[in-house]
Amino acid sequence: MSGGRILRVAVNLPSQVDIVDQALQDDFPEVHFLKARAYDELARVLPSCQVLITNNSGYTPEVGRLAVRHAPGLEWIQFTTTGIDTALRSGLPPGAVVTNMRGVRAEVLATHAMALLLGVMRGLHSFEPLRERRQWQRDAMTPFTRALEGGTLVIVGLGSIGSSIARKARAFEMRVVGVSRQGRSAPHCERVVPHTQFREVLPEADALVLALPLTEETFHLLGRNELAHMKPGAVVVNIARGGLIDEPALIAALQQGRLGGAGLDVVESEPLAPDSPLWGMQNVLLTPHIGGRGGVEQDHRLAALLADNLRRFQAGRELRNRVDARTGLALDAHADHPAGDQPSADPPGAGR
Structure with a gap:
């Protein structure tokens, strides 16, 4: 950005996740922050802005057309999501x-x-119906409780999210096998295999965690054939994107008892349809895509990264966390390898 011009920034974020608070605005008195929560507001202000701050769900096809066709001066889009x-x-x-x-x-x-x-391996989801009926049935819970220690956890995606999961799983004395694009060794993993060997490690998994981005290559990564390779009673956890799993195939495996359970923060079509069988399954633990929510302290960290990038933009310096606008691949030479939070190093066949 050349010095001397006024920077106009469109902020298209829901109020509950808007990190552009008054304190951040006060730190940049020379910047005009234009809040535009509704599309018609954004359509009015974006054509005159150099910067757009938004999130993934808010960047709809309508917003995309607006940005591509009617915002010729738009130089930078900062997503507050991963x-x-x-x-x-x-x-x-x-x-x-x-x-x-x-x-x-x-x-x-x-x-x-x-x-x-x-929650799934300790059977917490199975206790909920008993709790609602106020029935203290210890013996009824026993078949649903399993130990983590000594079990094998397969993590698909070894970026910052997957690596953190591996570290936490080791604290529970689990054996960790990682899957990444190139299969390079990684901390806290007993071994790491390339995505071409994804199906080969599935029979080892007592639990499988998906922590990678959704791309054309990773769509329905876990399908009927992959589920058939998993050991009976295995658990699937998805905190990345619902489209990574063939949902009807997952539901069938759960209904038939081939899987021991699933913990899902994301589903293929959100919000989850009222008639989805997942709602009524006692071996499924559901949360409504809240895995990335971390309260006020996390908002402060998000705002700090945004502020740093604003200063870099004003000074004409390279921005942090750049991604390719065509592929979503990380462009930063120093960037963390992705997994759930960036696509560059995770298996394309194996989203946050």
Whole structure:
């Protein structure tokens, strides 16, 4: 950005996740922040802005057309989310720099993955019907409780999220096998295999965690054939994107008892349809895509990264967490390898 001009920034975020608070605005008195929560507001202000701050779900096809066709001065889009798969499908302007928030949400997402894993393997979901009936049935719970220690966890995607899951799983004395694009060794993993060997390690998994981006190559990564390779009673956890799993195939495996359970923070079509069988399954633990939510402290970290990138943009310096607007692949030479929070190093066949 050349010095001297006024920077106009469109902020298209729901109020509950808007990190552009008054404190951040006060730090940049020379910047005009234009809040545009509704599409018609955004259509009015975006054509005159150099920067758009938005999130993945908010970047709809309508917003994509607006950015591509009617915002010729748009130079940079900052996503406050990690995944940008919806934005990639909606179309990003080829001339704009695109950045995301990968890494910031890694620890809380990893914690949520472990919470789902613990909940399913310890049978917490199975106790809920008993709790509602106020029945203290210890023996009835016993068949649904399993130990984590000594079990094998297969993690698909070894970026900042997957690596954090591996570290936490080792604290529970689990054996960890990783799957990544190139299969290079990684901390806390007994071994790492390339994506070409993804199906080969499935029979080892007492639990499988998906922590990688959704791309054309990873769509329905876990399908009927892959599920058939898993050992009876295995658990599936997905905190990345629902489209990574063939949902009807997963439901069938759960209904037939071939899988021991599933912990899902994401589903293929959100919100989950009221008639989905997943709602009524006692071997399924569901949360409504909240794995990346981490409270006020996380909002401060997100705002800090945004502020740093704003200063870099004003000074004409390279922005952090750049991604390719065509593929979603990380462009930063120093970037963490992805997994759930960036696509560059995770298996294309094996989203946040």
